[in-house]
Amino acid sequence: MLQAIKFSKGNLEILDQLQLPFVEEYIPIRTTEDGWHAIKDMKVRGAPAIAIVAMLALAAELTSAVDSDKLSQSPEEVCQYITEKLAYLVTSRPTAVNLADAARKLEAVVTDCTKAPGSTGHEVATAFIKAAEDMMGKDLEDNKRIGHNGAEWIAIHAAKGNSEVAVLTHCNTGSLATSGYGTALGVVRSLAEKNTLRHAYCTETRPYNQGSRLTAFELVHDKIPATLITDSMAAALLADTKVGVNAIVVGADRVAANGDTANKIGTYALAVLAKYHGVKFLVAAPRTTIDMATASGKDIVIEQRAASEVTSIKGPRAGSEATDQIAIETVKIAAPGINVWNPAFDITPASLIDGIITEVGVVEKGADEKYHLGGLFDGSTF
Ligand SMILES: CSC[C@H]1O[C@H](OP(=O)(O)O)[C@H](O)[C@@H]1O
Numbered sequence: 528m529l530q531a532i533k534f535s536k537g538n539l540e541i542l543d544q545l546q547l548p549f550v551e552e553y554i555p556i557r558t559t560e561d562g563w564h565a566i567k568d569m570k571v572r573g574a575p576a577i578a579i580v581a582m583l584a585l586a587a588e589l590t591s592a593v594d595s596d597k598l599s600q601s602p603e604e605v606c607q608y609i610t611e612k613l614a615y616l617v618t619s620r621p622t623a624v625n626l627a628d629a630a631r632k633l634e635a636v637v638t639d640c641t642k643a644p645g646s647t648g649h650e651v652a653t654a655f656i657k658a659a660e661d662m663m664g665k666d667l668e669d670n671k672r673i674g675h676n677g678a679e680w681i682a683i684h685a686a687k688g689n690s691e692v693a694v695l696t697h698c699n700t701g702s703l704a705t706s707g708y709g710t711a712l713g714v715v716r717s718l719a720e721k722n723t724l725r726h727a728y729c730t731e732t733r734p735y736n737q738g739s740r741l742t743a744f745e746l747v748h749d750k751i752p753a754t755l756i757t758d759s760m761a762a763a764l765l766a767d768t769k770v771g772v773n774a775i776v777v778g779a780d781r782v783a784a785n786g787d788t789a790n791k792i793g794t795y796a797l798a799v800l801a802k803y804h805g806v807k808f809l810v811a812a813p814r815t816t817i818d819m820a821t822a823s824g825k826d827i828v829i830e831q832r833a834a835s836e837v838t839s840i841k842g843p844r845a846g847s848e849a850t851d852q853i854a855i856e857t858v859k860i861a862a863p864g865i866n867v868w869n870p871a872f873d874i875t876p877a878s879l880i881d882g883i884i885t886e887v888g889v890v891e892k893g894a895d896e897k898y899h900l901g902g903l904f905d906g907s908t909f
Pocket residue numbers: 572573574575697698699700701704705710711737777778779780790791792871
């Protein structure tokens with residue numbers, strides 16, 4: 528399986544996603560500053576992946592101190608250090624909730640450890656490192672459950688009697704956006720594993736091109752029958768009855784308590800198209816992406832990114848050989864001087880979402896046409 532993140536014996540490496548799919552290079556992340564910049568620069572991206580890399584960057588830093596016996600600070604001092612570093616890491620990207628959720632949970636772990644009678648600074652640091660590693664393992668387990676739950680739901684509610692389905696996905700939500708397998712792309716993988724996938728379609732996802740560079744890379748790697756389309760082709764694809772798209776499955780960066788969902792820019796447009804064409808629209812996300820503290824989509828901060836991501840594009844020169852030394856070049860593609868708007872995400876209202884696929888099950892709206900997501904956390908839904 529493709530691995531965006533490798534963590535072993537305190538050493539963290541990430542696959543530099545700015546160079547994919549043409550160059551596969553793992554780069555070391557040794558400090559929280561390395562982690563912050565890798566997330567900000569989108570060398571690693573994807574809501575779950577940025578949370579995992581942020582926590583493991585701090586874990587790598589602490590491992591270095593623990594292993595070299597430099598950690599002489601008191602439990603309180605180590606806890607304070609971790610708290611400050613977590614607050615710094617959370618500033619790297621604002622929209623995805625997973626990062627803030629992970630920081631909150633792991634801060635609670637170290638706070639509890641600090642309060643334990645006779646605890647040491649070493650034990651507080653070690654508790655953090657273990658919790659960060661455990662988080663990565665749980666994400667992979669959750670993704671496989673999301674994949675299964677989504678594939679089962681689609682077979683029942685979207686296949687329209689067909690034994691195989693065609694699905695469209697947006698952005699990258701696979702092994703390159705998580706600890707492995709993926710969320711929405713995990714549903715595609717599960718459909719393929721169950722031999723119920725007729726074809727997968729992926730959008731290029733301008734301007735960062737997570738779809739054409741990353742999702743297409745994963746689908747080709749896994750030999751899943753798939754076709755790349757430009758974002759502007761989605762409407763024509765849904766209108767094509769010969770293709771017969773059964774469902775659109777996307778990921779999420781933050782699902783608000785009412786089900787409104789922040790996801791990659793272009794998601795909202797796909798949801799409107801799905802509603803118009805009677806195609807099921809599904810959001811796939813672990814519960815770590817569901818933010819019960821945010822009431823609705825209007826309360827979600829949308830990250831604005833640099834104009835250069837729209838006015839230029841990166842890749843190897845056409846015709847250059849696929850070698851390890853391939854040169855990634857930058858090409859300008861917009862008129863100098865034009866203003867640019869580059870929101871990284873948009874909000875899809877819950878009214879356009881037919882189901883939210885989680886690791887514990889697929890949530891649908893109640894008789895009141897509203898999502899009641901609290902039951903995902905107290906066990907009352909599933
Ligand atoms: C499972 S990835 C979730 C989500 O994160 C991506 O955003 P980005 O590539 O900017 O980090 C995209 O919105 C995915 O759907």
